[in-house]
Amino acid sequence: MTATLPSNAARPALDQAALDTLFLAARSHNGWTDAPVTDAEIKALYDLVKYGPTSANTQPARFVFVRSDEAKARLAPALSEGNRKALAAPVIALIGYDTKFYDKIPQVFPHNPGFRDLFVNNPGMVESHAFRNSALQGAYLIIAARALGLDVGPMSGFDQAKVDAEFFPGGTVKANFIAAIGHGDHSKVLERLPRLAFEEAAKIV
Amino acid sequence: MTATLPSNAARPALDQAALDTLFLAARSHNGWTDAPVTDAEIKALYDLVKYGPTSANTQPARFVFVRSDEAKARLAPALSEGNRKALAAPVIALIGYDTKFYDKIPQVFPHNPGFRDLFVNNPGMVESHAFRNSALQGAYLIIAARALGLDVGPMSGFDQAKVDAEFFPGGTVKANFIAAIGHGDHSKVLERLPRLAFEEAAKIV
Numbered sequence: 538m539t540a541t542l543p544s545n546a547a548r549p550a551l552d553q554a555a556l557d558t559l560f561l562a563a564r565s566h567n568g569w570t571d572a573p574v575t576d577a578e579i580k581a582l583y584d585l586v587k588y589g590p591t592s593a594n595t596q597p598a599r600f601v602f603v604r605s606d607e608a609k610a611r612l613a614p615a616l617s618e619g620n621r622k623a624l625a626a627p628v629i630a631l632i633g634y635d636t637k638f639y640d641k642i643p644q645v646f647p648h649n650p651g652f653r654d655l656f657v658n659n660p661g662m663v664e665s666h667a668f669r670n671s672a673l674q675g676a677y678l679i680i681a682a683r684a685l686g687l688d689v690g691p692m693s694g695f696d697q698a699k700v701d702a703e704f705f706p707g708g709t710v711k712a713n714f715i716a717a718i719g720h721g722d723h724s725k726v727l728e729r730l731p732r733l734a735f736e737e738a739a740k741i742v
Numbered sequence: 743m744t745a746t747l748p749s750n751a752a753r754p755a756l757d758q759a760a761l762d763t764l765f766l767a768a769r770s771h772n773g774w775t776d777a778p779v780t781d782a783e784i785k786a787l788y789d790l791v792k793y794g795p796t797s798a799n800t801q802p803a804r805f806v807f808v809r810s811d812e813a814k815a816r817l818a819p820a821l822s823e824g825n826r827k828a829l830a831a832p833v834i835a836l837i838g839y840d841t842k843f844y845d846k847i848p849q850v851f852p853h854n855p856g857f858r859d860l861f862v863n864n865p866g867m868v869e870s871h872a873f874r875n876s877a878l879q880g881a882y883l884i885i886a887a888r889a890l891g892l893d894v895g896p897m898s899g900f901d902q903a904k905v906d907a908e909f910f911p912g913g914t915v916k917a918n919f920i921a922a923i924g925h926g927d928h929s930k931v932l933e934r935l936p937r938l939a940f941e942e943a944a945k946i947v
């Protein structure tokens with residue numbers, strides 16, 4: 538069910554509780570309660586993520602939700618020692634990017650199917666497009682999970698070649714980053730680290 | 743003001759209106775009303791974005807908010823013909839990434855300042871780390887703007903070298919993508935493009 542926002546009238550900001558859930562009070566998690574993540578929750582999550590914008594609507598991200606003991610055992614050797622704690626999460630999402638994403642352009646960009654040729658003829662554009670846009674989609678996954686009442690622990694400390702070989706066979710999809718998803722154990726959250734001040738990271742010109 | 747979410751009790755999902763604002767009914771915008779974007783709104787936006795997670799808290803994104811006529815005139819030659827429409831937006835955010843982000847590790851990762859050496863000694867890790875994490879931060883910017891009642895039109899059709907030369911002098915910051923921000927003219931929104939079904943982009947293992 539997708540509503541429309543047809544009016545130019547000012548739309549209010551989300552309330553403080555929602556901003557807390559998404560950003561202000563949300564934290565990366567290292568420990569997890571026993572509460573499971575269901576198929577329905579994973580599909581609801583994807584049904585938010587898919588609407589996040591990507592360049593030319595290419596949607597290059599490919600997601601594997603690692604949930605079974607058998608799949609977690611296959612993932613374990615690819616995780617750095619410090620990141621094996623992620624295996625205690627109900628689900629570990631692998632966010633990959635399809636380097637042949639352009640083959641779906643006629644489907645996802647139907648008014649300009651020839652846009653596929655831009656990538657076919659410029660292989661140097663493929664990697665950065667897929668990597669950038671799958672990272673955006675991974676960020677949508679983090680925020681969308683929080684919006685659904687889930688917690689997330691994103692990580693990039695893993696052996697990409699091992700993850701790709703185990704979970705993205707075929708050679709066209711590569712892992713970008715991974716994210717544990719579940720219900721966080723708030724007693725295991727670390728102290729929040731310092732953020733850059735506006736003046737250190739941004740300016741208005 | 744940052745609240746805490748100290749309890750392991752299940753946190754409810756955001757309500758339908760909030761999910762609509764963030765994902766389900768949100769659209770990329772091409773036209774803009776006259777409503778301005780104030781300094782206070784830009785700073786409130788950054789104060790959400792900065793809390794989005796980055797690997798080792800490195801926060802490599804650098805943001806330039808292009809708002810004055812003079813700065814828009816400098817940006818114009820770097821935009822592709824089809825993207826000049828962005829100049830009608832109150833603000834165009836340039837999302838760059840600092841390839842010397844690691845120099846801030848002692849500040850942002852104070853319990854392990856030596857983590858800086860990992861990047862100094864492995865220059866091949868720098869570009870992908872900065873590009874990935876600044877893309878995440880750019881996605882947080884898109885979603886946070888929507889959360890604040892703003893609309894966004896993200897784009898990657900621009901001349902990176904020209905943007906870098908004009909807005910990121912010094913040579914260490916490179917543009918990742920750009921995003922028009924303002925109050926969208928809903929009459930200018932295009933028909934929504936098809937999204938990949940769960941089975942095309944994801945699986946549970």
